[in-house]
Amino acid sequence: xxxxxxxxxxxxxxxxxxxxxxxxxxxxxxxxxxxxxxxxxxxxxxxxxxxxxxxxxxxxxxxxxxxxxxxxxxxxxxxxxxxxxxxxxxxxxxxxxxxxxxxxxxxxxxxxxxxxxxxxxxxxxxxxxxxxxxxxxxxxxxxxxxxxxxxxxxxxxxxxxxxxxxxxxx
Ligand code: THU
Numbered sequence: 001x002x003x004x005x006x007x008x009x010x011x012x013x014x015x016x017x018x019x020x021x022x023x024x025x026x027x028x029x030x031x032x033x034x035x036x037x038x039x040x041x042x043x044x045x046x047x048x049x050x051x052x053x054x055x056x057x058x059x060x061x062x063x064x065x066x067x068x069x070x071x072x073x074x075x076x077x078x079x080x081x082x083x084x085x086x087x088x089x090x091x092x093x094x095x096x097x098x099x100x101x102x103x104x105x106x107x108x109x110x111x112x113x114x115x116x117x118x119x120x121x122x123x124x125x126x127x128x129x130x131x132x133x134x135x136x137x138x139x140x141x142x143x144x145x146x147x148x149x150x151x152x153x154x155x156x157x158x159x160x161x162x163x164x165x166x167x168x169x170x
Contacts (some may be wrong), residue, residue, distance in 0.1 A: 016162045021153040022118075029151060032061075033143060037105040037151070039067055044107050047071035047084065053111035056084035056119070060092055060140075063100040068092040085125035089132055100136045104129070109147035118145045118152040126161040133157040134166045 026034055036059050044057025051074050058070040070088025074081035085106060092101060108119035121129065121144065133140050139156035154160050 018154075018159045018162070020159060023151045023153065025149065026145065026151055029143070029153075033103065033105065036061055036067065036103055037107060037143060037145065039069060040105040040107045043069040043071045043084070043088075044109060048073045049111075050074060051076075051078065051081075054108065054115075055111070056106065056108045058084040058088035058104060058106050060088050060101050060104045062092065062096055063102055064096070066096065066099075068095060083122060083125050085121045086128045089128055093132070100138050101132055101140045102138075104140055104142045106142070106144040107147065108145075115146035116149045118150055120144050120152070120160065123161075126157060127165070130157045130161050130164045130166065134164065 023029055026037055029037075039059035040057040042057065043059055044055045047055035047057065049055050049072055052072075054072075056072045060068050060070075062068065068088055068091050070084045070086070070091055072081065072084045073087060085104070088104070089101070092099065106119065106121060109115050121142070129140070129142070133156065139158070142154045142157065142160065143151055145151040158164065
């Protein structure tokens, strides 16, 4: 994403461009990304999604090479559940505090219909991911897909969440 660090209060007009890469299939990607996405597929199958029947898996790689998993965890009190991406980053934060997340792979499938388009992280997850990226001062690459088919790559959370709200505003 191309923006400057200009103070938005002083702006008259701001144009934001996002550059994402789209791959026709997972097999076009490097083997380490394929491996990470395959871990996300495995995590996805263990999602607890009895209400939406929409299973999401996330796998992230740390700079140490360690892989941390997450999947969506739903709840009868619907807002008490959590998305796969936040389960994964909070899992990493709990297990490896201070580690740098280099890559995140996300996959989704529905038990009701075929999910063949890439499924991007929701807004709340983007905000949570942004916090980690800002703190680690290193971009994390994000790859997302449906149950099969095209894979989209964002080189940074910034590509998915323009005008990130972070602690510098507090
Ligand atoms: N979900 C995720 O896990 N990640 C997202 O980014 C979007 C939605 C989950 C939440 C809920 O369990 C189900 O998908 C349907 O919204």
